[in-house]
Amino acid sequence: MSTTASSITSDVAPAGFVSILDDQLFEHGERLKDKVVIITGAASGIGKEAAIRFASFGAKIVIGDLDVVGAEQTVSDIVASGGQATARKCNVTMWDDQVELFELAIQKYGSVDVVIPNAGIGEPESFLEVKLDKTGRPQKINLPTVHVNLTGVLYSVHLAQHYLVVNQKPNTQPLKAIVLIGSMASWQAFPLAPTYSASKHAVLGLMRSLDPILTLRGIRIACINPFFADTGILPTPLKVFLAGCPLTPVPRIAGAIIYAASHPDPATSGCAYVLPDDGPVFKVPREEFKAGVYQLLEGKLHITGIIYAIKYATDIVKIVAKPLFASVIAVGLARVLWFNRETLWTSLHI
Template identity: 30%
Template sequence: MELENQVIIVTGGASGIGREACLALAKKGADLIVADFNLAGAEAVAGEVQALGRKAHAFKVDVSKADEVKALVDFAVERLGTLNGMFNNAGIGLVKPFLEMEPADYLKVIEVDQHSVYYGLLYGARKMVELGVKGAFVNTASIYGSVAARGSFNYNAAKAAVVSMSRSGALELAEHGIRVVGVAPGFIDTPILGDDPAAKAPLAIQHMHNRLIQPEKVASVVAFLFTDAASAVNGSTVAVDDGFLSFKV
């Protein structure tokens, strides 16, 4: 119970990595704000957290809107009394060849995947400093923050920015005792990939074990990064990629 009574916000908490992170954090004792644009999904996950004996509240948020992220941070403190951590996890993808990618296609992904991390860091850190909390942030980057993928110019740019913001945020906030870390998942087995094994196979073989990564594997790393045991991990982005960035088949 390394995180007992700590309050942590998880964005994109209704499904996938976010849902598994909520459960992993709760098992370590954390109380959760489950934030998502899908309120019904967030409420369901909050119920799962409560079933584990922890406090949890759902909050509907559009993370691309600065005022809504600020309201999320304020809500966490109003309901649970403090803020110890924030998992800036919400994200989307929109695949198109670069020459067909209109500015609106680019900005939609940038606003959700990149700007939301800035908003979370800004308003979350301001609240922590106000409360005198030496907290931690974990930001979801991607293997595509380090390498390019066809059709993902927008996503590549956003996730590379998350890697950089994790470094810069750690430097800026160190004097306040606040850590900032990134995680870079590989190909994760979530519904977003669909149900066709033939479509998943080319992704799976890019991992050392020739299989997709289960979301709970990422969640366990995220939960660890919020604990004191990870206090020396700061500013870096931890790859949870089963070797994707280390080799090419």
Template identity: 30%
Template sequence: MKLKDKVCIVTGAASGIGKAIADIYAGEGGKVVIADLNLEAAQKAADDIVASGGQAMAVAMDVTSEEQVNDGVAKVIAAWGTVDVLVSNAGIQIVNPVENYAYSDWKKMLAIHLDGAFLTSKAVLPHMYAAGSGSVIFMGSVHSKEASPLKSAYVTAKHGLLGLSRVIAKEGGKKGVRTNVICPGFVRTPLVDKQIPEQAKELGISEEEVISRVMLGGTVDSEFTTVDDIAQVALFFASFPTNALTGQSLVASHGWFME
């Protein structure tokens, strides 16, 4: 098993990509922490893992709250003694052209995606440093590399994760901690489903055109990236044995973006 007895915190893990990552980590022997704003849903996800023979616990966590992040990590330390892997995955989407983008929405987007990555990293790094090893994984996006209309805050936050990851890689390398950014293309989750009618309205096209042109038009096979695709990348980074890939990002987008 690639993650046997490794303590893995995954934020936003009650559903979608986060849940797929939590499930694959548990299947590889990890002790998985389902950290989510919705404690009831987090507990159900943890219970499902336990029922399948894995190890999991749930913690309530608003990643924009330093107090909740620190409290959640403290509960993990009390239960399992350390943190080996952090996947900062919690996120939302709000689309609007810049001139109509509410400042409150801008701040909310950056707080969840960027502040959340900072606060969770800050909370776990001392424990990783004490252990002399650890993996920090940020959920970026193709929009960490590329811009799209209507997504100013999202693109800004996802670009920012690359910088934060690289700094942690520089600071943590000699202490055994590595960091990476996963950059998915469009994954058919509720977050993406919500964007389809919103973008259709803003762009003046049909929902079918949003899917075929905006979301999948640049792929090589007109296929959505899947939650399992991303979970496999998250497993690869979490279980990689050396610092050789630290500070790097990996795009998984069915060829939409290539570098």
């Protein structure tokens, strides 16, 4: 590994960034005692790990998930460890489902303190394939990724603005936070995954847009941006082919969520937390979001290699089945990002 690459995966953060080690992620966890945390998509993966971690600090957990069995199992795990939790079925793309989730929190625990719109999916349908009806006209495209990853998040955040202040005592400075789940795709688009890239770019943009306003209301907001993690969102073939690329540990992602929600310094609101590999968390302060950063990323990544991968994939699709094609594409994109991560980091702090 080159010296540059090694510096990225070490505990030393690039200039302008802040490296956060594992033992620092939970240093303010005691502030979460008796706080009410709403988290969607906590039946498994990152959401489940985060829910259990929050509960370990005495937070009261309210879970919304389509997977009721998995959500109830998370609740059982928390209760078995002495914590408090409840769950209900929730389709995050349905407004009424989300309202009922927030109402459950108020009815059962009296308040809402932290909101984590964690539910998300990959890109199950190809945006690049135009399907025609019997008359030869293009059919309306389904956009499940946008509905879950963006519309669902917007619903959660919109509701959070109201419910975070319900039953709030006057003249107090309580812990109130919204933690969004982005991706490395929030920074660099994944070719052939346009709706996923668009949704995750939007989540980061949402955080940046709301930060100045929410800060005036005493509400923290942050965005967690992990690389590929070993969760249900990764299909098994992709996990196999990703062998050799360090995945971001799920417990570390959960730790970043807790850190972002519980830190007492108002200056840490509006920050992005980036987890590019199996190394430490990097905090990107709001002042490091420089004009032209996306242009720099676009120019400094090895675009030639990406274009070659796309052309190669176009030929492959004529030969292999679609599921295998999707896995190959995802692996190719993951490797492009991984092996060019030093350039990515150099660009981010210019």
